Amino acid sequence: MPMRSAEIIAIGSELLLGGRLDTNSLLLTEQLASCGIEVRFKSVVGDEERDIASALRAACQRADVVVLTGGLGPTKDDRTRSAVAHVTERPLRRSKVAAEAIRRRLAAWGRVPSPAQLRQGLIPSGAEVLFNPVGTAPGFALTWNGSFVAALPGVPSEAEHMFAVALSPWLAAKRVKNDSRGCIERRTLHTFGIIESEVDQRLKGLAPADGKIRLGLLVSPLGVTISVMVCGDGATADAKLLEPLTQTIRRRLGKYIYAEGVETMEEVVGRLLTRHHLTVAVAESCTGGLIGHRLTQVPGSSNYFDRGIICYSNEAKQDLLGVPTSSLRRHGAVSMETAAAMAKGVRLRSRTDIGLSVTGIAGPGGGTDRKPVGLVYVGLDAGRATGLRSLRTSRVTTQTFHFHGDRQSIKLKASQAALDMLRRWLVKR
Amino acid sequence: MPMRSAEIIAIGSELLLGGRLDTNSLLLTEQLASCGIEVRFKSVVGDEERDIASALRAACQRADVVVLTGGLGPTKDDRTRSAVAHVTERPLRRSKVAAEAIRRRLAAWGRVPSPAQLRQGLIPSGAEVLFNPVGTAPGFALTWNGSFVAALPGVPSEAEHMFAVALSPWLAAKRVKNDSRGCIERRTLHTFGIIESEVDQRLKGLAPADGKIRLGLLVSPLGVTISVMVCGDGATADAKLLEPLTQTIRRRLGKYIYAEGVETMEEVVGRLLTRHHLTVAVAESCTGGLIGHRLTQVPGSSNYFDRGIICYSNEAKQDLLGVPTSSLRRHGAVSMETAAAMAKGVRLRSRTDIGLSVTGIAGPGGGTDRKPVGLVYVGLDAGRATGLRSLRTSRVTTQTFHFHGDRQSIKLKASQAALDMLRRWLVKR
Numbered sequence: 001m002p003m004r005s006a007e008i009i010a011i012g013s014e015l016l017l018g019g020r021l022d023t024n025s026l027l028l029t030e031q032l033a034s035c036g037i038e039v040r041f042k043s044v045v046g047d048e049e050r051d052i053a054s055a056l057r058a059a060c061q062r063a064d065v066v067v068l069t070g071g072l073g074p075t076k077d078d079r080t081r082s083a084v085a086h087v088t089e090r091p092l093r094r095s096k097v098a099a100e101a102i103r104r105r106l107a108a109w110g111r112v113p114s115p116a117q118l119r120q121g122l123i124p125s126g127a128e129v130l131f132n133p134v135g136t137a138p139g140f141a142l143t144w145n146g147s148f149v150a151a152l153p154g155v156p157s158e159a160e161h162m163f164a165v166a167l168s169p170w171l172a173a174k175r176v177k178n179d180s181r182g183c184i185e186r187r188t189l190h191t192f193g194i195i196e197s198e199v200d201q202r203l204k205g206l207a208p209a210d211g212k213i214r215l216g217l218l219v220s221p222l223g224v225t226i227s228v229m230v231c232g233d234g235a236t237a238d239a240k241l242l243e244p245l246t247q248t249i250r251r252r253l254g255k256y257i258y259a260e261g262v263e264t265m266e267e268v269v270g271r272l273l274t275r276h277h278l279t280v281a282v283a284e285s286c287t288g289g290l291i292g293h294r295l296t297q298v299p300g301s302s303n304y305f306d307r308g309i310i311c312y313s314n315e316a317k318q319d320l321l322g323v324p325t326s327s328l329r330r331h332g333a334v335s336m337e338t339a340a341a342m343a344k345g346v347r348l349r350s351r352t353d354i355g356l357s358v359t360g361i362a363g364p365g366g367g368t369d370r371k372p373v374g375l376v377y378v379g380l381d382a383g384r385a386t387g388l389r390s391l392r393t394s395r396v397t398t399q400t401f402h403f404h405g406d407r408q409s410i411k412l413k414a415s416q417a418a419l420d421m422l423r424r425w426l427v428k429r
Numbered sequence: 430m431p432m433r434s435a436e437i438i439a440i441g442s443e444l445l446l447g448g449r450l451d452t453n454s455l456l457l458t459e460q461l462a463s464c465g466i467e468v469r470f471k472s473v474v475g476d477e478e479r480d481i482a483s484a485l486r487a488a489c490q491r492a493d494v495v496v497l498t499g500g501l502g503p504t505k506d507d508r509t510r511s512a513v514a515h516v517t518e519r520p521l522r523r524s525k526v527a528a529e530a531i532r533r534r535l536a537a538w539g540r541v542p543s544p545a546q547l548r549q550g551l552i553p554s555g556a557e558v559l560f561n562p563v564g565t566a567p568g569f570a571l572t573w574n575g576s577f578v579a580a581l582p583g584v585p586s587e588a589e590h591m592f593a594v595a596l597s598p599w600l601a602a603k604r605v606k607n608d609s610r611g612c613i614e615r616r617t618l619h620t621f622g623i624i625e626s627e628v629d630q631r632l633k634g635l636a637p638a639d640g641k642i643r644l645g646l647l648v649s650p651l652g653v654t655i656s657v658m659v660c661g662d663g664a665t666a667d668a669k670l671l672e673p674l675t676q677t678i679r680r681r682l683g684k685y686i687y688a689e690g691v692e693t694m695e696e697v698v699g700r701l702l703t704r705h706h707l708t709v710a711v712a713e714s715c716t717g718g719l720i721g722h723r724l725t726q727v728p729g730s731s732n733y734f735d736r737g738i739i740c741y742s743n744e745a746k747q748d749l750l751g752v753p754t755s756s757l758r759r760h761g762a763v764s765m766e767t768a769a770a771m772a773k774g775v776r777l778r779s780r781t782d783i784g785l786s787v788t789g790i791a792g793p794g795g796g797t798d799r800k801p802v803g804l805v806y807v808g809l810d811a812g813r814a815t816g817l818r819s820l821r822t823s824r825v826t827t828q829t830f831h832f833h834g835d836r837q838s839i840k841l842k843a844s845q846a847a848l849d850m851l852r853r854w855l856v857k858r
Contacts, residue, residue: 014647014656016458016468029445039445040480042473047645051469058487075629076636077645155648157835200504207505216476216506218443219584227443282739284718288725292718292739299793299836301717307745310711310721310737312730316779320736320749350745364728406586407728 003148003171005040006032007063009055011070011080012154013046027160028067030262033186035171037065047071052083060147065171067163070154072137074116080151081122088144090124098129098138105136130166134158141167186230187246191256192223192265192420199224202252206245213245221405221412222265223258258423265419266294266301272426273304280422281350282308283321283342285333285359286376290415306352311342321345334359336377340396343379355381358418360401362410374403376414378421397421432577432600434469435461436492438484440500440509441583442475456589457496459691462615464600466494476500481512489576494600496592499583501566503545509580510551517573519553527551527558527567534565559595563587570596615659616675620685621652621694621849628653631681635674642674650834650841651694652687687852694848695723701855702733709851710779711737712750712771714762714788715805719844735781740771750774763788765806769825772808784810787847789830791839803832805843807850826850 008025029039041063045051052071059066071080085092099113099121106113113136120137123129130139130150135158141150150167152159191199196219203226207215214229226249230242250257259268273280282291282305292308295301309320314333317323323341331337339359347355360376367373381396399421403413437454458468470492474480481500488495500509514521528542528550535542542565549566552558559568559579564587570579579596581588620628625648632655636644643658655678659671679686688697702709711720721737724730738749743762746752752770760766768788776784789805796802810825828850832842 012647013643013645013658014654016471040475040477041484042445044471046469047643048469054491055470062483075646077643214442214476214506216442217504218441225443229442284721286725287722288730288734289713289718289721289737289739292713293716293722293840296715296717296739296741296791297837297840302741302795305717306742307749308718308737308739308741309749310718310725310739312725312737313735316736319778320738349748362725366731408726411722411726 003035003037003064005063006037006065006067007041007043007059008039009043009045009052009059009066009068010154011045011047011052011068013048013077015044015070016046025069027156028069028163031160031163031168032065032067032171035168037171038186047077047079049079049083049086052080053087056083056087056149060145060149064147066147066149068149068151069159072120072139072151072153074114074120074137081124084127084140084142084149084151085124088124088142088149090126090142092122093125095121095123095129095138098123101129101131101138102136105132130162132158133161133165139166187228187242188261189226189228189246189249189253189257190223190259190263190265191226191253192258192416194224194253194256196224199226199253199256203249206248213241221409222416226253255424255427258420264294264297265416265423267298269419269423269426270295270298270301270304272423274300276426276429278354278426279304279306279352280354280356281306281346281352282418283346283355283357284308284310285312285317285342285357286362287358287360287411287415287418288312288362290411291356291358291418294415294419306350307346309346317342321349332371334361334371334375334377336379336398336400339377339379339398340381341379343381343396343398347381347383353382354422355379356418356422357381358414360403360410360414362407362414364407372402374401374405374410376401376403376410376417378414378418380421380425382425397425432464432466432493434492435466435494435496436470436472436488437468438472438474438481438488438495438497439583440474440476440481440497442477442506444473444499445475454498456585457498457592460589460592460597461494461496461600464597466600476506476508478508478512478515481509482516485512485516485578489574489578493576495576495578497578497580498588501549501568501580501582503543503549503566510553513556513569513571513578513580514553517553517571517578519555519571521551522554524550524552524558524567530558530560530567531565534561559591561587562590562594568595616657616671617690618655618657618675618678618682618686619652619688619692619694620655620682621687621845623653623682623685625653628655628682628685632678635677642670650838651845655682684853684856687849693723693726694845694852696727698848698852698855699724699727699730699733701852703729705855705858707783707855708733708735708781709783709785710735710775710781711847712775712784712786713737713739714741714746714771714786715791716787716789716840716844716847717741717791719840720785720787720847723844723848735779736775738775746771750778761800763790763800763804763806765808765827765829768806768808768827769810770808772810772825772827776810776812782811783851784808785847785851786810787843789832789839789843791836791843793836801831803830803834803839805830805832805839805846807843807847809850809854811854826854 043055045055071078123140127140127142137153139152207213216227218225289310295305311317322345342357343355357379361373363373379398403410472484474484500507552569556569556571566582568581636642645656647654718739724734740746751774771786772784786808792802808827832839
């Protein structure tokens with residue numbers, strides 16, 4: 001059974017409401033990709049058994065590997081087990097090994113399983129039990145109609161662990177027999193500061209009509225992400241296309257590329273600060289703490305991030321950063337001069353190597369003709385080390401941006417612009 | 430043609446990578462619900478025409494309304510038009526009205542359409558053109574095999590506007606003829622501070638076996654969200670069940686419910702602060718700016734949010750908040766005493782009504798046996814107004830939490846715990 005394509009089915013009526021970060025399928029997509037399997041479809045269904053069954057049937061028709069997540073819990077809403085049993089005509093049987101695993105897991109927490117929790121040990125007959133190294137609900141795997149079907153819990157950390165422990169080795173072993181006609185390798189490159197049509201223009205001619213190479217662009221407030229996929233019949237030969245192609249993209253987009261793969265802007269900045277043994281402090285007005293939050297998402301960030309000042313009011317800008325009242329009065333809180341004074345103030349007062357600042361109008365209110373919503377100033381003060389074009393305030397570099405979008409996306413873009421300014425400065429060192 | 434159930438198909442290879450907030454389908458799900466149509470399935474497919482076609486065929490078999498988003502742009506990757514044309518056997522024709530709309534839109538920006546942009550005016554023959562009030566790509570709608578199919582752009586704001594202007598009135602009009610056997614109304618209630626099994630226990634008996642009422646629980650770092658759905662044959666009679674049911678849930682979960690519907694914790698806190706004419710300042714250690722970021726996501730937050738101090742280093746805690754060195758030495762940076770001193774320090778120095786603080790260990794490093802990863806202290810100082818159980822430091826209330834999860838989710842939980850403590854205090858006033 002060659003395994004090339006996969007479908008992920010996420011189960012849960014609440015997921016249909018949307019508005020959540022789809023962590024689960026991100027992790028599974030990466031894990032499947034590392035086994036050489038391309039996720040071609042994703043589906044979301046509610047808790048209705050007939051809907052789960054319908055999604056499973058459709059998926060088995062078009063994908064070699066079907067991974068279901070969710071609906072394995074102890075409540076009546078958890079109907080993945082019975083839906084799979086029904087579709088595959090393998091009645092649910094009480095699995096002794098599964099029940100024992102549930103008992104052991106709960107015993108470790110000093111508890112005994114309830115009848116509802118023991119129902120989680122019901123597994124379609126003949127299916128293999130997948131142990132849950134993190135939670136109580138076991139998963140299972142079976143083969144039906146030529147497709148490999150695995151049911152995993154809906155909690156991302158549980159699904160990730162179960163996949164890594166129980167499925168990855170097995171699927172990776174299958175890879176050898178894979179004839180790899182699907183997408184065999186993929187790279188992603190993340191850019192900031194360049195618009196989509198300009199990226200498209202610069203990448204012209206890179207994806208010939210034979211369909212072996214696919215380029216995709218995704219626009220978000222964090223920038224334009226390029227994904228490069230190489231597909232083909234002869235796995236090894238085609239995979240060799242990827243590296244020179246990625247090199248060409250790097251050359252054509254240069255400084256706009258801030259990261260590749262799963263690395264984030266804040267991780268790149270953290271890596272560069274660590275490499276250069278530099279510390280940073282931030283002064284945020286319109287971003288309201290988002291830059292600090294992003295920098296501190298990275299484990300170990302306390303080694304280079306000292307503090308952040310969220311100076312929403314003018315008083316806070318004066319008290320905490322020493323922005324001169326005269327400057328605030330003359331140029332306003334949203335001005336190049338204030339951005340420069342904020343960056344300098346936070347660097348001097350925190351005694352860090354670098355001070356980074358943002359001031360702007362996130363909207364929807366507060367805009368004027370001269371200073372519209374989306375106007376953002378970023379300031380970078382690296383003391384004696386600054387080498388970029390210096391402006392009025394000595395040694396501080398500032399940049400002006402005009403962003404579009406709602407409050408949330410203007411905040412995101414402003415935080416990205418500030419971190420990118422810091423990244424570029426660090427790269428040039 | 431009765432319209433009860435819908436499927437949303439999101440198109441774009443990049444979407445298969447996951448890790449993005451699914452704003453688009455959140456908005457569409459709400460818009461469809463307001464027309465009395467329940468989203469029963471969601472699918473994500475790449476840019477391959479055959480995959481789009483396969484998803485469309487499956488969707489038309491199981492849903493009355495199919496909404497496709499994305500793949501309408503000017504590049505070669507945009508294959509929604511041709512996939513729909515192929516499946517429905519309605520060849521693409523150049524639509525004069527669509528081309529004219531594209532020209533007008535670009536003229537407003539002082540530009541003329543490129544041949545690629547004019548390709549966006551190709552529409553399956555006989556389909557209705559949906560004008561795009563925000564961007565250039567027009568959408569279209571047609572009926573095929575008993576299903577109503579609409580193709581909208583992938584950019585959320587464009588899809589939302591197009592739906593509101595072109596589809597909502599039409600679908601809402603259909604509602605009258607609807608026999609409403611699907612889910613007819615839905616409420617969501619958001620809780621924090623109570624675990625899923627306890628919520629499940631408290632809601633026992635509320636969803637009888639006749640299936641008219643469905644309850645769903647969704648666990649995330651922000652808490653447990655309950656969705657209540659009423660389904661049935663006689664729309665009006667059954668809809669009346671919803672309000673008393675919601676009342677019962679409110680009674681059974683009481684103070685744990687922090688919001689209903691689409692309102693967020695930060696919006697609730699903002700609303701309460703505004704009502705009581707109170708201002709707040711925050712002092713954040715392990716949350717790194719996330720509380721400030723969340724508070725400032727709300728438009729108008731500058732009226733009650735003065736400043737935030739992200740004090741990652743001990744020096745910052747001393748310099749900016751006056752946390753005594755002796756206290757830091759004796760109790761440590763992560764302690765009830767430090768949390769209290771931070772809350773008091775930020776309130777006094779910012780001259781706000783309330784000071785809110787968080788200190789803890791977000792991990793993965795930095796934990797010890799006595800102070801493990803996930804230990805978080807929250808402090809609230811409301812000056813003379815504090816009425817809760819006061820601890821050692823006068824007038825400051827503190828709470829201790831032990832959170833599980835990775836760095837990101839511990840930060841989220843800690844920010845939610847702090848905002849919830851503030852919310853409960855404001856509610857009690």
